[in-house]
Amino acid sequence: MSSILTSLGRTVLAGFVLTLLIVVLFGSNVGSPGWVAFLFRYLHVLSGVMWIGLLWYFNFVQIPSMPKIPDEQKPAIGRVIAPTALFWFRFAAMATVLTGIILAILNGYAHKAFTLQQPFLAIGLGMWIALIMAFNVWFIIWPNQKRALGIVVVDAELKAKSARTAMLTSRINTILSIPMLYLMVAQQNMGL
Numbered sequence: 500m501s502s503i504l505t506s507l508g509r510t511v512l513a514g515f516v517l518t519l520l521i522v523v524l525f526g527s528n529v530g531s532p533g534w535v536a537f538l539f540r541y542l543h544v545l546s547g548v549m550w551i552g553l554l555w556y557f558n559f560v561q562i563p564s565m566p567k568i569p570d571e572q573k574p575a576i577g578r579v580i581a582p583t584a585l586f587w588f589r590f591a592a593m594a595t596v597l598t599g600i601i602l603a604i605l606n607g608y609a610h611k612a613f614t615l616q617q618p619f620l621a622i623g624l625g626m627w628i629a630l631i632m633a634f635n636v637w638f639i640i641w642p643n644q645k646r647a648l649g650i651v652v653v654d655a656e657l658k659a660k661s662a663r664t665a666m667l668t669s670r671i672n673t674i675l676s677i678p679m680l681y682l683m684v685a686q687q688n689m690g691l
């Protein structure tokens with residue numbers, strides 16, 4: 500057991516094996532029409548949790564903690580923790596978008612949702628908000644973070660400005676995440 504728990508890769512694999520076991524033992528819908536779409540819904544929620552979990556980690560934990568960390572310890576965050584968190588953050592955002600769009604296509608309402616037609620208004624609005632958030636991640640937060648963390652070397656003034664832009668955009672995404680999640684779950688559950 501400890502050989503599983505001491506490796507992140509084996510720990511994650513164990514989670515998938517356990518899921519598979521549950522499906523094999525209790526899954527009565529496997530292979531039925533719609534099951535592949537369900538599988539994408541599952542992968543979509545998994546990657547969405549990774550994305551929004553990290554967004555909330557940055558906003559609830561890392562950003563508020565920075566002023567309390569002594570200057571000589573700050574590089575541990577900037578050089579080690581933040582780059583790793585940002586790696587999973589942006590690829591989780593990409594996986595969420597891809598699985599979400601595939602899901603909408605498999606469900607047969609991608610066009611109606613993107614054009615905000617009833618009865619797919621809730622998911623359509625959620626998808627547009629989430630797409631804006633993903634755009635922010637890849638094209639505003641990440642380029643600015645690269646300058647802020649010194650991955651791309653710039654002068655001190657631009658570095659400080661980039662850190663602020665990344666932080667404010669991350670805050671915008673935190674605002675958007677709240678209605679976005681409401682809309683995601685509203686579609687199936689009469690929330691709108």
Ligand code: HEM
Nearest residue numbers: 547548595596599600602603622626629630683684686687
């Ligand atoms: C551009 C990005 C996204 C797209 C295109 C997208 C698309 C979709 C679609 C098509 C559904 C199925 C709706 C239905 O018929 O019930 C869905 C459900 C859902 N999505 Fe997203 N989504 C995106 C981002 C996110 C994010 C960031 C999260 C965060 C966790 C998320 C969480 C969920 C949840 C929890 C459901 C509900 C599943 C259910 O009720 O069974 N989505 N999404």
